[in-house]
Amino acid sequence: MSDIPAPELAIATRNLSKQFDRLLAVDNVDLEVADGEVYGLIGPNGAGKTTLMRMLAAIEDPTTGDIYLQGERLDPDRPNPRLKRYLGYLPDDFPLYDDLTVWDYLDYFARLYDLREPGRSRRLLEILDLVQLIPKRDSLIATLSRGMKQRLSLGRTILHEPVLLLLDEPVSGLDPIARQQFREIIQVVREAGMTVLISSHILSDLAQLCSSIGIMELGCLVESTSIQELYQRLSQQRLQISLLGDNLAKSLDRAIAELRNCPQVESWTVGDRQLTVHFNGNETDSANLLRQLIQAQVNLYQFQIETDDLEDIFLQLGHQQTS
Numbered sequence: 109m110s111d112i113p114a115p116e117l118a119i120a121t122r123n124l125s126k127q128f129d130r131l132l133a134v135d136n137v138d139l140e141v142a143d144g145e146v147y148g149l150i151g152p153n154g155a156g157k158t159t160l161m162r163m164l165a166a167i168e169d170p171t172t173g174d175i176y177l178q179g180e181r182l183d184p185d186r187p188n189p190r191l192k193r194y195l196g197y198l199p200d201d202f203p204l205y206d207d208l209t210v211w212d213y214l215d216y217f218a219r220l221y222d223l224r225e226p227g228r229s230r231r232l233l234e235i236l237d238l239v240q241l242i243p244k245r246d247s248l249i250a251t252l253s254r255g256m257k258q259r260l261s262l263g264r265t266i267l268h269e270p271v272l273l274l275l276d277e278p279v280s281g282l283d284p285i286a287r288q289q290f291r292e293i294i295q296v297v298r299e300a301g302m303t304v305l306i307s308s309h310i311l312s313d314l315a316q317l318c319s320s321i322g323i324m325e326l327g328c329l330v331e332s333t334s335i336q337e338l339y340q341r342l343s344q345q346r347l348q349i350s351l352l353g354d355n356l357a358k359s360l361d362r363a364i365a366e367l368r369n370c371p372q373v374e375s376w377t378v379g380d381r382q383l384t385v386h387f388n389g390n391e392t393d394s395a396n397l398l399r400q401l402i403q404a405q406v407n408l409y410q411f412q413i414e415t416d417d418l419e420d421i422f423l424q425l426g427h428q429q430t431s
């Protein structure tokens with residue numbers, strides 16, 4: 109791809125690469141993120157996600173290739189102040205100043221962005237409300253929990269009303285409640301029209317948040333597609349059939365005979381009082397199979413359809429390093 113990308117793409121890269129000495133950290137990446145998307149970037153440790161984000165944030169210069177933000181080329185040799193204003197970048201290791209209060213910290217950055225009063229205080233209050241930190245406005249940053257600190261960092265990132273957010277592992281180390289709070293904020297930000305590129309190893313979070321997913325491996329973007337398309341193409345369906353202990357051997361024989369006769373059954377494994385069946389049928393097919401099992405007097409107490417989630421799909425693709 110070497111065409112000029114369409115302006116409705118919030119991000120487009122063309123043949124983007126980054127070489128560190130002999131290591132090609134980002135290898136010829138053509139990334140496209142449409143306006144208004146939440147795009148999840150996943151991949152094993154060292155795949156090149158942070159390096160890619162740092163180039164998009166204009167912190168790292170590409171070795172080769174081009175970056176377009178909102179259709180406009182990011183020129184590494186020029187300061188690009190307008191493009192940088194589009195962007196809010198939350199790195200994975202951004203320092204907070206422990207002995208400032210929450211308010212003073214945000215106020216400091218608001219001044220750097222040249223926000224003037226009375227708009228500045230209004231914006232700070234809006235941000236504190238969004239990141240659920242109004243009760244903490246006068247607390248020292250040192251006294252905040254990790255989740256609060258991450259929400260404060262996110263608040264700092266969106267102070268200047270960017271249209272594109274780059275979030276590098278923003279939920280790592282957060283507990284489930286803190287992650288949920290973070291997801292809620294991202295939903296609000298998305299509804300406000302921002303485009304979000306987010307990297308994470310917590311794939312269940314990305315599955316809930318993202319409209320598209322990109323998978324990086326050894327510097328290459330090996331998948332980039334909508335989450336629906338990814339599920340349609342790669343998600344497998346399983347039936348879990350749990351058997352009662354009474355007459356278990358007989359039940360198992362009868363169940364296996366029915367599975368053999370069912371054209372939608374691809375294979376099965378037998379566990380402890382449990383059959384896991386790879387099944388490619390629809391709801392009617394599974395209803396028919398259930399009826400057959402009951403008519404054959406299989407002593408079952410559970411018959412459940414399960415579908416691969418994003419983590420299953422990722423592992424299935426062989427990217428074993430992600431937690």
Ligand SMILES: Nc1ncnc2c1ncn2[C@@H]1O[C@H](COP(=O)(O)OP(=O)(O)OP(=O)(O)O)[C@@H](O)[C@H]1O
Nearest residue numbers: 128129131133151152153154155156157158159160
């Ligand atoms: N400044 C640098 N100098 C030399 N090598 C670097 C530099 N920055 C990154 N790398 C290397 O580039 C590769 C990609 O690193 P990067 O941090 O982009 O991966 P990642 O996908 O973000 O990993 P993680 O999931 O662990 O954060 C790694 O092998 C890393 O060691």
